[in-house]
Amino acid sequence: MPPRSPSPSPASPSSASPAAAPDPAAAEREALTVLLRAAGCVFAEDEAELILATARTPQEVADMARRRAAGLPLEHVVGWAGFHGLRVVVEPGVFVPRRRTEFLVDQALAAVPHASVVVDLCCGSGAVGAALAAALGPVELHAADIDEAAVRCARRNVAEYGGHAYAGDLFAALPDRLRGRVDLLAANVPYVPSDEVPLLPSEARDHEPLTALDGGGDGLDVLRRVVAEAPRWLAPGGCLLVETSERQAPAAVEAFTRGGLEVRLAYDEELHAHVVVGTRAAGRVR
Incomplete structure:
Protein backbone atom coordinates (compact mmCIF):
# COMPACT_ATOMS: atom_id res chain seq x y z
CA MET A 1 0.00 0.00 0.00
CA PRO A 2 1.55 3.38 -0.98
CA PRO A 3 2.46 5.68 1.90
CA ARG A 4 -0.12 8.32 2.63
CA SER A 5 0.84 12.01 2.77
CA PRO A 6 1.07 13.50 6.25
CA SER A 7 -2.02 15.39 7.40
CA PRO A 8 -1.60 19.17 7.51
CA SER A 9 -0.83 20.50 10.97
CA PRO A 10 -2.17 23.74 12.47
CA ALA A 11 -0.09 26.87 11.82
CA SER A 12 2.46 27.59 14.51
CA PRO A 13 3.25 31.05 15.92
CA SER A 14 6.07 32.73 14.00
CA SER A 15 8.18 32.86 17.11
CA ALA A 16 8.23 29.06 17.49
CA SER A 17 10.02 26.52 15.37
CA PRO A 18 7.56 24.44 13.36
CA ALA A 19 7.09 20.95 14.77
CA ALA A 20 7.69 18.00 12.50
CA ALA A 21 4.45 16.84 10.90
CA PRO A 22 3.28 13.42 12.10
CA ASP A 23 3.77 10.59 9.61
CA PRO A 24 0.69 8.34 9.60
CA ALA A 25 2.41 5.78 7.39
CA ALA A 26 5.29 5.42 9.85
CA ALA A 27 2.88 5.20 12.77
CA GLU A 28 0.88 2.49 10.99
CA ARG A 29 4.05 0.56 10.22
CA GLU A 30 5.22 0.79 13.82
CA ALA A 31 1.84 -0.28 15.21
CA LEU A 32 1.75 -3.27 12.88
CA THR A 33 5.31 -4.21 13.81
CA VAL A 34 4.45 -4.10 17.52
CA LEU A 35 1.38 -6.29 16.95
CA LEU A 36 3.34 -8.89 14.97
CA ARG A 37 6.22 -8.89 17.43
CA ALA A 38 3.79 -9.51 20.28
CA ALA A 39 2.41 -12.47 18.30
CA GLY A 40 5.90 -13.99 18.19
CA CYS A 41 6.95 -13.05 14.64
CA VAL A 42 10.76 -12.95 14.68
CA PHE A 43 11.02 -10.72 11.62
CA ALA A 44 8.10 -8.50 12.58
CA GLU A 45 9.42 -5.33 10.94
CA ASP A 46 10.05 -7.03 7.60
CA GLU A 47 6.69 -8.77 7.72
CA ALA A 48 4.93 -5.48 8.45
CA GLU A 49 6.56 -3.98 5.36
CA LEU A 50 5.37 -6.89 3.22
CA ILE A 51 1.82 -6.70 4.49
CA LEU A 52 1.67 -2.95 3.93
CA ALA A 53 3.13 -3.33 0.44
CA THR A 54 0.62 -6.05 -0.48
CA ALA A 55 -2.63 -4.85 1.09
CA ARG A 56 -4.77 -2.49 -0.99
CA THR A 57 -6.93 -1.05 1.78
CA PRO A 58 -6.69 -0.42 5.54
CA GLN A 59 -9.22 -3.22 6.03
CA GLU A 60 -6.95 -5.64 4.17
CA VAL A 61 -4.05 -4.56 6.38
CA ALA A 62 -6.16 -5.33 9.46
CA ASP A 63 -7.32 -8.68 8.08
CA MET A 64 -3.79 -9.73 7.13
CA ALA A 65 -2.42 -8.67 10.50
CA ARG A 66 -5.12 -10.66 12.30
CA ARG A 67 -4.45 -13.79 10.27
CA ARG A 68 -0.69 -13.56 10.70
CA ALA A 69 -1.01 -12.95 14.44
CA ALA A 70 -3.20 -16.06 14.59
CA GLY A 71 -0.28 -18.11 13.24
CA LEU A 72 -0.92 -18.45 9.52
CA PRO A 73 2.24 -18.55 7.39
CA LEU A 74 3.11 -15.11 6.05
CA GLU A 75 2.98 -16.47 2.48
CA HIS A 76 -0.61 -17.62 2.98
CA VAL A 77 -1.47 -14.22 4.41
CA VAL A 78 -0.07 -12.13 1.56
CA GLY A 79 -0.83 -14.75 -1.10
CA TRP A 80 2.64 -15.17 -2.55
CA ALA A 81 6.20 -16.27 -1.88
CA GLY A 82 9.48 -15.11 -3.36
CA PHE A 83 11.23 -18.06 -5.01
CA HIS A 84 14.26 -18.04 -7.33
CA GLY A 85 13.54 -14.48 -8.41
CA LEU A 86 9.83 -15.11 -9.03
CA ARG A 87 6.72 -14.07 -7.13
CA VAL A 88 4.89 -17.40 -6.78
CA VAL A 89 1.19 -17.54 -5.90
CA VAL A 90 0.67 -19.51 -2.67
CA GLU A 91 -2.94 -20.15 -1.72
CA PRO A 92 -4.15 -21.11 1.79
Missing part, protein backbone atom coordinates in the same frame (compact mmCIF):
# COMPACT_ATOMS: atom_id res chain seq x y z
CA GLY A 93 -3.50 -24.74 2.63
CA VAL A 94 -0.75 -25.15 0.01
CA PHE A 95 2.84 -26.07 0.85
CA VAL A 96 5.03 -22.97 1.01
CA PRO A 97 8.18 -23.21 -1.15
CA ARG A 98 11.32 -23.01 0.96
CA ARG A 99 14.34 -20.92 0.07
CA ARG A 100 16.64 -23.95 0.37
CA THR A 101 14.76 -25.58 -2.52
CA GLU A 102 16.21 -22.90 -4.82
CA PHE A 103 19.37 -25.01 -4.61
CA LEU A 104 17.51 -27.89 -6.25
CA VAL A 105 16.56 -25.55 -9.12
CA ASP A 106 20.18 -24.42 -9.51
CA GLN A 107 21.41 -28.02 -9.57
CA ALA A 108 18.82 -28.96 -12.18
CA LEU A 109 19.82 -26.07 -14.44
CA ALA A 110 23.48 -27.02 -14.13
CA ALA A 111 22.80 -30.70 -14.81
CA VAL A 112 20.66 -30.27 -17.95
CA PRO A 113 21.02 -26.65 -19.12
CA HIS A 114 19.26 -27.34 -22.44
CA ALA A 115 16.32 -29.35 -21.10
CA SER A 116 13.19 -29.23 -23.23
CA VAL A 117 10.81 -31.47 -21.24
CA VAL A 118 10.47 -30.68 -17.53
CA VAL A 119 8.36 -32.36 -14.85
CA ASP A 120 7.75 -30.96 -11.37
CA LEU A 121 6.55 -33.93 -9.29
CA CYS A 122 5.07 -33.39 -5.81
CA CYS A 123 4.80 -29.86 -7.15
CA GLY A 124 2.92 -28.06 -4.38
CA SER A 125 2.50 -24.52 -5.69
CA GLY A 126 4.46 -25.37 -8.85
CA ALA A 127 7.28 -23.07 -7.77
CA VAL A 128 10.08 -25.40 -8.90
CA GLY A 129 8.57 -25.99 -12.32
CA ALA A 130 7.89 -22.29 -12.84
CA ALA A 131 11.45 -21.38 -11.80
CA LEU A 132 12.94 -23.96 -14.17
CA ALA A 133 10.80 -22.80 -17.07
CA ALA A 134 11.62 -19.14 -16.37
CA ALA A 135 15.33 -19.91 -16.50
CA LEU A 136 15.34 -22.37 -19.39
CA GLY A 137 13.11 -20.50 -21.81
CA PRO A 138 10.45 -22.31 -23.85
CA VAL A 139 10.00 -25.85 -22.48
CA GLU A 140 7.31 -28.48 -22.27
CA LEU A 141 6.37 -28.17 -18.61
CA HIS A 142 4.26 -30.57 -16.55
CA ALA A 143 3.51 -30.52 -12.82
CA ALA A 144 1.67 -33.01 -10.62
CA ASP A 145 0.59 -33.37 -7.01
CA ILE A 146 -1.77 -35.58 -5.05
CA ASP A 147 -3.35 -32.56 -3.33
CA GLU A 148 -6.15 -30.90 -5.32
CA ALA A 149 -5.61 -27.47 -3.73
CA ALA A 150 -1.93 -27.59 -4.68
CA VAL A 151 -2.79 -28.49 -8.27
CA ARG A 152 -5.22 -25.57 -8.56
CA CYS A 153 -2.48 -23.25 -7.29
CA ALA A 154 0.19 -24.79 -9.51
CA ARG A 155 -1.97 -24.25 -12.59
CA ARG A 156 -1.87 -20.53 -11.89
CA ASN A 157 1.91 -20.49 -11.53
CA VAL A 158 2.83 -22.64 -14.54
CA ALA A 159 0.25 -21.15 -16.92
CA GLU A 160 2.59 -18.27 -17.80
CA TYR A 161 5.02 -20.83 -19.21
CA GLY A 162 2.43 -22.89 -21.07
CA GLY A 163 2.63 -25.56 -18.38
CA HIS A 164 0.06 -28.14 -17.33
CA ALA A 165 -0.74 -29.38 -13.82
CA TYR A 166 -2.38 -32.69 -12.97
CA ALA A 167 -3.87 -34.24 -9.83
CA GLY A 168 -2.85 -37.76 -8.94
CA ASP A 169 -0.41 -40.05 -7.15
CA LEU A 170 3.10 -39.41 -8.49
CA PHE A 171 3.62 -40.71 -12.05
CA ALA A 172 0.02 -41.93 -12.34
CA ALA A 173 -0.97 -38.29 -12.79
CA LEU A 174 1.26 -37.73 -15.84
CA PRO A 175 0.37 -38.25 -19.50
CA ASP A 176 1.74 -41.60 -20.68
CA ARG A 177 3.33 -39.89 -23.70
CA LEU A 178 6.01 -38.48 -21.39
CA ARG A 179 7.56 -41.89 -20.76
CA GLY A 180 11.20 -41.87 -21.82
CA ARG A 181 11.12 -38.16 -22.76
CA VAL A 182 11.70 -36.23 -19.52
CA ASP A 183 14.97 -34.27 -19.42
CA LEU A 184 14.50 -32.84 -15.92
CA LEU A 185 12.42 -34.54 -13.25
CA ALA A 186 12.36 -32.45 -10.09
CA ALA A 187 10.63 -34.17 -7.19
CA ASN A 188 10.47 -32.19 -3.97
CA VAL A 189 9.08 -35.18 -2.11
CA PRO A 190 7.95 -35.11 1.55
CA TYR A 191 10.83 -36.33 3.69
CA VAL A 192 9.89 -35.69 7.34
CA PRO A 193 9.72 -39.02 9.25
CA SER A 194 6.15 -39.64 10.43
CA ASP A 195 6.98 -39.51 14.14
CA GLU A 196 8.71 -36.13 13.69
CA VAL A 197 5.79 -34.37 12.00
CA PRO A 198 4.32 -33.32 15.41
CA LEU A 199 7.66 -31.60 16.14
CA LEU A 200 7.43 -29.28 13.13
CA PRO A 201 6.70 -25.56 13.64
CA SER A 202 2.96 -24.94 13.90
CA GLU A 203 2.98 -22.89 10.69
CA ALA A 204 3.81 -26.06 8.76
CA ARG A 205 2.08 -28.61 10.97
CA ASP A 206 -1.24 -26.77 11.16
CA HIS A 207 -1.46 -25.00 7.80
CA GLU A 208 0.29 -27.16 5.19
CA PRO A 209 -1.01 -30.51 3.88
CA LEU A 210 0.28 -33.63 5.62
CA THR A 211 0.93 -35.21 2.23
CA ALA A 212 3.57 -32.54 1.58
CA LEU A 213 5.38 -33.22 4.86
CA ASP A 214 5.09 -36.85 5.96
CA GLY A 215 7.63 -39.11 4.24
CA GLY A 216 6.81 -42.29 6.18
CA GLY A 217 8.78 -44.21 8.78
CA ASP A 218 12.26 -42.99 7.89
CA GLY A 219 11.08 -40.11 5.71
CA LEU A 220 12.10 -41.79 2.46
CA ASP A 221 9.01 -43.78 1.46
CA VAL A 222 7.96 -41.40 -1.30
CA LEU A 223 11.54 -40.89 -2.47
CA ARG A 224 11.95 -44.65 -2.97
CA ARG A 225 8.72 -44.84 -4.98
CA VAL A 226 9.87 -41.99 -7.23
CA VAL A 227 13.33 -43.47 -7.78
CA ALA A 228 11.91 -46.92 -8.58
CA GLU A 229 9.84 -45.61 -11.48
CA ALA A 230 11.84 -42.58 -12.64
CA PRO A 231 14.13 -44.41 -15.12
CA ARG A 232 11.09 -45.34 -17.24
CA TRP A 233 10.20 -41.66 -17.60
CA LEU A 234 13.63 -40.10 -18.03
CA ALA A 235 15.11 -39.49 -21.45
CA PRO A 236 18.66 -40.81 -22.01
CA GLY A 237 20.86 -38.39 -20.08
CA GLY A 238 17.83 -37.08 -18.20
CA CYS A 239 18.13 -36.23 -14.50
CA LEU A 240 16.06 -36.86 -11.39
CA LEU A 241 16.65 -34.39 -8.54
CA VAL A 242 15.29 -34.85 -5.03
CA GLU A 243 15.81 -32.77 -1.90
CA THR A 244 16.59 -34.59 1.33
CA SER A 245 18.19 -34.01 4.73
CA GLU A 246 21.79 -34.52 5.79
CA ARG A 247 20.82 -37.47 7.98
CA GLN A 248 18.87 -39.17 5.19
CA ALA A 249 21.32 -38.43 2.37
CA PRO A 250 23.29 -41.73 2.52
CA ALA A 251 20.10 -43.83 2.34
CA ALA A 252 18.74 -41.62 -0.43
CA VAL A 253 21.94 -42.05 -2.46
CA GLU A 254 21.70 -45.82 -1.96
CA ALA A 255 18.11 -45.79 -3.27
CA PHE A 256 19.21 -43.91 -6.40
CA THR A 257 22.01 -46.42 -6.98
CA ARG A 258 19.63 -49.37 -6.60
CA GLY A 259 17.33 -47.64 -9.08
CA GLY A 260 20.05 -47.85 -11.73
CA LEU A 261 20.86 -44.14 -11.85
CA GLU A 262 24.31 -42.57 -11.88
CA VAL A 263 24.19 -40.60 -8.65
CA ARG A 264 25.89 -37.68 -6.95
CA LEU A 265 25.07 -35.69 -3.83
CA ALA A 266 25.12 -31.88 -3.91
CA TYR A 267 25.26 -29.72 -0.78
CA ASP A 268 24.93 -26.00 -0.12
CA GLU A 269 26.36 -24.98 3.24
CA GLU A 270 24.66 -21.58 3.41
CA LEU A 271 21.17 -22.97 2.75
CA HIS A 272 21.94 -26.27 4.49
CA ALA A 273 20.38 -27.93 1.44
CA HIS A 274 21.05 -31.47 0.23
CA VAL A 275 20.02 -32.57 -3.25
CA VAL A 276 20.48 -36.03 -4.72
CA VAL A 277 21.02 -35.95 -8.50
CA GLY A 278 20.50 -39.12 -10.51
CA THR A 279 21.18 -39.42 -14.25
CA ARG A 280 19.84 -42.05 -16.59
CA ALA A 281 22.73 -43.31 -18.68
CA ALA A 282 22.15 -43.32 -22.43
CA GLY A 283 20.45 -46.51 -23.55
CA ARG A 284 19.98 -47.73 -19.99
CA VAL A 285 16.51 -48.32 -18.56
CA ARG A 286 15.21 -51.04 -16.33
Whole structure:
Protein backbone atom coordinates (compact mmCIF):
# COMPACT_ATOMS: atom_id res chain seq x y z
CA MET A 1 0.00 0.00 0.00
CA PRO A 2 1.55 3.38 -0.98
CA PRO A 3 2.46 5.68 1.90
CA ARG A 4 -0.12 8.32 2.63
CA SER A 5 0.84 12.01 2.77
CA PRO A 6 1.07 13.50 6.25
CA SER A 7 -2.02 15.39 7.40
CA PRO A 8 -1.60 19.17 7.51
CA SER A 9 -0.83 20.50 10.97
CA PRO A 10 -2.17 23.74 12.47
CA ALA A 11 -0.09 26.87 11.82
CA SER A 12 2.46 27.59 14.51
CA PRO A 13 3.25 31.05 15.92
CA SER A 14 6.07 32.73 14.00
CA SER A 15 8.18 32.86 17.11
CA ALA A 16 8.23 29.06 17.49
CA SER A 17 10.02 26.52 15.37
CA PRO A 18 7.56 24.44 13.36
CA ALA A 19 7.09 20.95 14.77
CA ALA A 20 7.69 18.00 12.50
CA ALA A 21 4.45 16.84 10.90
CA PRO A 22 3.28 13.42 12.10
CA ASP A 23 3.77 10.59 9.61
CA PRO A 24 0.69 8.34 9.60
CA ALA A 25 2.41 5.78 7.39
CA ALA A 26 5.29 5.42 9.85
CA ALA A 27 2.88 5.20 12.77
CA GLU A 28 0.88 2.49 10.99
CA ARG A 29 4.05 0.56 10.22
CA GLU A 30 5.22 0.79 13.82
CA ALA A 31 1.84 -0.28 15.21
CA LEU A 32 1.75 -3.27 12.88
CA THR A 33 5.31 -4.21 13.81
CA VAL A 34 4.45 -4.10 17.52
CA LEU A 35 1.38 -6.29 16.95
CA LEU A 36 3.34 -8.89 14.97
CA ARG A 37 6.22 -8.89 17.43
CA ALA A 38 3.79 -9.51 20.28
CA ALA A 39 2.41 -12.47 18.30
CA GLY A 40 5.90 -13.99 18.19
CA CYS A 41 6.95 -13.05 14.64
CA VAL A 42 10.76 -12.95 14.68
CA PHE A 43 11.02 -10.72 11.62
CA ALA A 44 8.10 -8.50 12.58
CA GLU A 45 9.42 -5.33 10.94
CA ASP A 46 10.05 -7.03 7.60
CA GLU A 47 6.69 -8.77 7.72
CA ALA A 48 4.93 -5.48 8.45
CA GLU A 49 6.56 -3.98 5.36
CA LEU A 50 5.37 -6.89 3.22
CA ILE A 51 1.82 -6.70 4.49
CA LEU A 52 1.67 -2.95 3.93
CA ALA A 53 3.13 -3.33 0.44
CA THR A 54 0.62 -6.05 -0.48
CA ALA A 55 -2.63 -4.85 1.09
CA ARG A 56 -4.77 -2.49 -0.99
CA THR A 57 -6.93 -1.05 1.78
CA PRO A 58 -6.69 -0.42 5.54
CA GLN A 59 -9.22 -3.22 6.03
CA GLU A 60 -6.95 -5.64 4.17
CA VAL A 61 -4.05 -4.56 6.38
CA ALA A 62 -6.16 -5.33 9.46
CA ASP A 63 -7.32 -8.68 8.08
CA MET A 64 -3.79 -9.73 7.13
CA ALA A 65 -2.42 -8.67 10.50
CA ARG A 66 -5.12 -10.66 12.30
CA ARG A 67 -4.45 -13.79 10.27
CA ARG A 68 -0.69 -13.56 10.70
CA ALA A 69 -1.01 -12.95 14.44
CA ALA A 70 -3.20 -16.06 14.59
CA GLY A 71 -0.28 -18.11 13.24
CA LEU A 72 -0.92 -18.45 9.52
CA PRO A 73 2.24 -18.55 7.39
CA LEU A 74 3.11 -15.11 6.05
CA GLU A 75 2.98 -16.47 2.48
CA HIS A 76 -0.61 -17.62 2.98
CA VAL A 77 -1.47 -14.22 4.41
CA VAL A 78 -0.07 -12.13 1.56
CA GLY A 79 -0.83 -14.75 -1.10
CA TRP A 80 2.64 -15.17 -2.55
CA ALA A 81 6.20 -16.27 -1.88
CA GLY A 82 9.48 -15.11 -3.36
CA PHE A 83 11.23 -18.06 -5.01
CA HIS A 84 14.26 -18.04 -7.33
CA GLY A 85 13.54 -14.48 -8.41
CA LEU A 86 9.83 -15.11 -9.03
CA ARG A 87 6.72 -14.07 -7.13
CA VAL A 88 4.89 -17.40 -6.78
CA VAL A 89 1.19 -17.54 -5.90
CA VAL A 90 0.67 -19.51 -2.67
CA GLU A 91 -2.94 -20.15 -1.72
CA PRO A 92 -4.15 -21.11 1.79
CA GLY A 93 -3.50 -24.74 2.63
CA VAL A 94 -0.75 -25.15 0.01
CA PHE A 95 2.84 -26.07 0.85
CA VAL A 96 5.03 -22.97 1.01
CA PRO A 97 8.18 -23.21 -1.15
CA ARG A 98 11.32 -23.01 0.96
CA ARG A 99 14.34 -20.92 0.07
CA ARG A 100 16.64 -23.95 0.37
CA THR A 101 14.76 -25.58 -2.52
CA GLU A 102 16.21 -22.90 -4.82
CA PHE A 103 19.37 -25.01 -4.61
CA LEU A 104 17.51 -27.89 -6.25
CA VAL A 105 16.56 -25.55 -9.12
CA ASP A 106 20.18 -24.42 -9.51
CA GLN A 107 21.41 -28.02 -9.57
CA ALA A 108 18.82 -28.96 -12.18
CA LEU A 109 19.82 -26.07 -14.44
CA ALA A 110 23.48 -27.02 -14.13
CA ALA A 111 22.80 -30.70 -14.81
CA VAL A 112 20.66 -30.27 -17.95
CA PRO A 113 21.02 -26.65 -19.12
CA HIS A 114 19.26 -27.34 -22.44
CA ALA A 115 16.32 -29.35 -21.10
CA SER A 116 13.19 -29.23 -23.23
CA VAL A 117 10.81 -31.47 -21.24
CA VAL A 118 10.47 -30.68 -17.53
CA VAL A 119 8.36 -32.36 -14.85
CA ASP A 120 7.75 -30.96 -11.37
CA LEU A 121 6.55 -33.93 -9.29
CA CYS A 122 5.07 -33.39 -5.81
CA CYS A 123 4.80 -29.86 -7.15
CA GLY A 124 2.92 -28.06 -4.38
CA SER A 125 2.50 -24.52 -5.69
CA GLY A 126 4.46 -25.37 -8.85
CA ALA A 127 7.28 -23.07 -7.77
CA VAL A 128 10.08 -25.40 -8.90
CA GLY A 129 8.57 -25.99 -12.32
CA ALA A 130 7.89 -22.29 -12.84
CA ALA A 131 11.45 -21.38 -11.80
CA LEU A 132 12.94 -23.96 -14.17
CA ALA A 133 10.80 -22.80 -17.07
CA ALA A 134 11.62 -19.14 -16.37
CA ALA A 135 15.33 -19.91 -16.50
CA LEU A 136 15.34 -22.37 -19.39
CA GLY A 137 13.11 -20.50 -21.81
CA PRO A 138 10.45 -22.31 -23.85
CA VAL A 139 10.00 -25.85 -22.48
CA GLU A 140 7.31 -28.48 -22.27
CA LEU A 141 6.37 -28.17 -18.61
CA HIS A 142 4.26 -30.57 -16.55
CA ALA A 143 3.51 -30.52 -12.82
CA ALA A 144 1.67 -33.01 -10.62
CA ASP A 145 0.59 -33.37 -7.01
CA ILE A 146 -1.77 -35.58 -5.05
CA ASP A 147 -3.35 -32.56 -3.33
CA GLU A 148 -6.15 -30.90 -5.32
CA ALA A 149 -5.61 -27.47 -3.73
CA ALA A 150 -1.93 -27.59 -4.68
CA VAL A 151 -2.79 -28.49 -8.27
CA ARG A 152 -5.22 -25.57 -8.56
CA CYS A 153 -2.48 -23.25 -7.29
CA ALA A 154 0.19 -24.79 -9.51
CA ARG A 155 -1.97 -24.25 -12.59
CA ARG A 156 -1.87 -20.53 -11.89
CA ASN A 157 1.91 -20.49 -11.53
CA VAL A 158 2.83 -22.64 -14.54
CA ALA A 159 0.25 -21.15 -16.92
CA GLU A 160 2.59 -18.27 -17.80
CA TYR A 161 5.02 -20.83 -19.21
CA GLY A 162 2.43 -22.89 -21.07
CA GLY A 163 2.63 -25.56 -18.38
CA HIS A 164 0.06 -28.14 -17.33
CA ALA A 165 -0.74 -29.38 -13.82
CA TYR A 166 -2.38 -32.69 -12.97
CA ALA A 167 -3.87 -34.24 -9.83
CA GLY A 168 -2.85 -37.76 -8.94
CA ASP A 169 -0.41 -40.05 -7.15
CA LEU A 170 3.10 -39.41 -8.49
CA PHE A 171 3.62 -40.71 -12.05
CA ALA A 172 0.02 -41.93 -12.34
CA ALA A 173 -0.97 -38.29 -12.79
CA LEU A 174 1.26 -37.73 -15.84
CA PRO A 175 0.37 -38.25 -19.50
CA ASP A 176 1.74 -41.60 -20.68
CA ARG A 177 3.33 -39.89 -23.70
CA LEU A 178 6.01 -38.48 -21.39
CA ARG A 179 7.56 -41.89 -20.76
CA GLY A 180 11.20 -41.87 -21.82
CA ARG A 181 11.12 -38.16 -22.76
CA VAL A 182 11.70 -36.23 -19.52
CA ASP A 183 14.97 -34.27 -19.42
CA LEU A 184 14.50 -32.84 -15.92
CA LEU A 185 12.42 -34.54 -13.25
CA ALA A 186 12.36 -32.45 -10.09
CA ALA A 187 10.63 -34.17 -7.19
CA ASN A 188 10.47 -32.19 -3.97
CA VAL A 189 9.08 -35.18 -2.11
CA PRO A 190 7.95 -35.11 1.55
CA TYR A 191 10.83 -36.33 3.69
CA VAL A 192 9.89 -35.69 7.34
CA PRO A 193 9.72 -39.02 9.25
CA SER A 194 6.15 -39.64 10.43
CA ASP A 195 6.98 -39.51 14.14
CA GLU A 196 8.71 -36.13 13.69
CA VAL A 197 5.79 -34.37 12.00
CA PRO A 198 4.32 -33.32 15.41
CA LEU A 199 7.66 -31.60 16.14
CA LEU A 200 7.43 -29.28 13.13
CA PRO A 201 6.70 -25.56 13.64
CA SER A 202 2.96 -24.94 13.90
CA GLU A 203 2.98 -22.89 10.69
CA ALA A 204 3.81 -26.06 8.76
CA ARG A 205 2.08 -28.61 10.97
CA ASP A 206 -1.24 -26.77 11.16
CA HIS A 207 -1.46 -25.00 7.80
CA GLU A 208 0.29 -27.16 5.19
CA PRO A 209 -1.01 -30.51 3.88
CA LEU A 210 0.28 -33.63 5.62
CA THR A 211 0.93 -35.21 2.23
CA ALA A 212 3.57 -32.54 1.58
CA LEU A 213 5.38 -33.22 4.86
CA ASP A 214 5.09 -36.85 5.96
CA GLY A 215 7.63 -39.11 4.24
CA GLY A 216 6.81 -42.29 6.18
CA GLY A 217 8.78 -44.21 8.78
CA ASP A 218 12.26 -42.99 7.89
CA GLY A 219 11.08 -40.11 5.71
CA LEU A 220 12.10 -41.79 2.46
CA ASP A 221 9.01 -43.78 1.46
CA VAL A 222 7.96 -41.40 -1.30
CA LEU A 223 11.54 -40.89 -2.47
CA ARG A 224 11.95 -44.65 -2.97
CA ARG A 225 8.72 -44.84 -4.98
CA VAL A 226 9.87 -41.99 -7.23
CA VAL A 227 13.33 -43.47 -7.78
CA ALA A 228 11.91 -46.92 -8.58
CA GLU A 229 9.84 -45.61 -11.48
CA ALA A 230 11.84 -42.58 -12.64
CA PRO A 231 14.13 -44.41 -15.12
CA ARG A 232 11.09 -45.34 -17.24
CA TRP A 233 10.20 -41.66 -17.60
CA LEU A 234 13.63 -40.10 -18.03
CA ALA A 235 15.11 -39.49 -21.45
CA PRO A 236 18.66 -40.81 -22.01
CA GLY A 237 20.86 -38.39 -20.08
CA GLY A 238 17.83 -37.08 -18.20
CA CYS A 239 18.13 -36.23 -14.50
CA LEU A 240 16.06 -36.86 -11.39
CA LEU A 241 16.65 -34.39 -8.54
CA VAL A 242 15.29 -34.85 -5.03
CA GLU A 243 15.81 -32.77 -1.90
CA THR A 244 16.59 -34.59 1.33
CA SER A 245 18.19 -34.01 4.73
CA GLU A 246 21.79 -34.52 5.79
CA ARG A 247 20.82 -37.47 7.98
CA GLN A 248 18.87 -39.17 5.19
CA ALA A 249 21.32 -38.43 2.37
CA PRO A 250 23.29 -41.73 2.52
CA ALA A 251 20.10 -43.83 2.34
CA ALA A 252 18.74 -41.62 -0.43
CA VAL A 253 21.94 -42.05 -2.46
CA GLU A 254 21.70 -45.82 -1.96
CA ALA A 255 18.11 -45.79 -3.27
CA PHE A 256 19.21 -43.91 -6.40
CA THR A 257 22.01 -46.42 -6.98
CA ARG A 258 19.63 -49.37 -6.60
CA GLY A 259 17.33 -47.64 -9.08
CA GLY A 260 20.05 -47.85 -11.73
CA LEU A 261 20.86 -44.14 -11.85
CA GLU A 262 24.31 -42.57 -11.88
CA VAL A 263 24.19 -40.60 -8.65
CA ARG A 264 25.89 -37.68 -6.95
CA LEU A 265 25.07 -35.69 -3.83
CA ALA A 266 25.12 -31.88 -3.91
CA TYR A 267 25.26 -29.72 -0.78
CA ASP A 268 24.93 -26.00 -0.12
CA GLU A 269 26.36 -24.98 3.24
CA GLU A 270 24.66 -21.58 3.41
CA LEU A 271 21.17 -22.97 2.75
CA HIS A 272 21.94 -26.27 4.49
CA ALA A 273 20.38 -27.93 1.44
CA HIS A 274 21.05 -31.47 0.23
CA VAL A 275 20.02 -32.57 -3.25
CA VAL A 276 20.48 -36.03 -4.72
CA VAL A 277 21.02 -35.95 -8.50
CA GLY A 278 20.50 -39.12 -10.51
CA THR A 279 21.18 -39.42 -14.25
CA ARG A 280 19.84 -42.05 -16.59
CA ALA A 281 22.73 -43.31 -18.68
CA ALA A 282 22.15 -43.32 -22.43
CA GLY A 283 20.45 -46.51 -23.55
CA ARG A 284 19.98 -47.73 -19.99
CA VAL A 285 16.51 -48.32 -18.56
CA ARG A 286 15.21 -51.04 -16.33
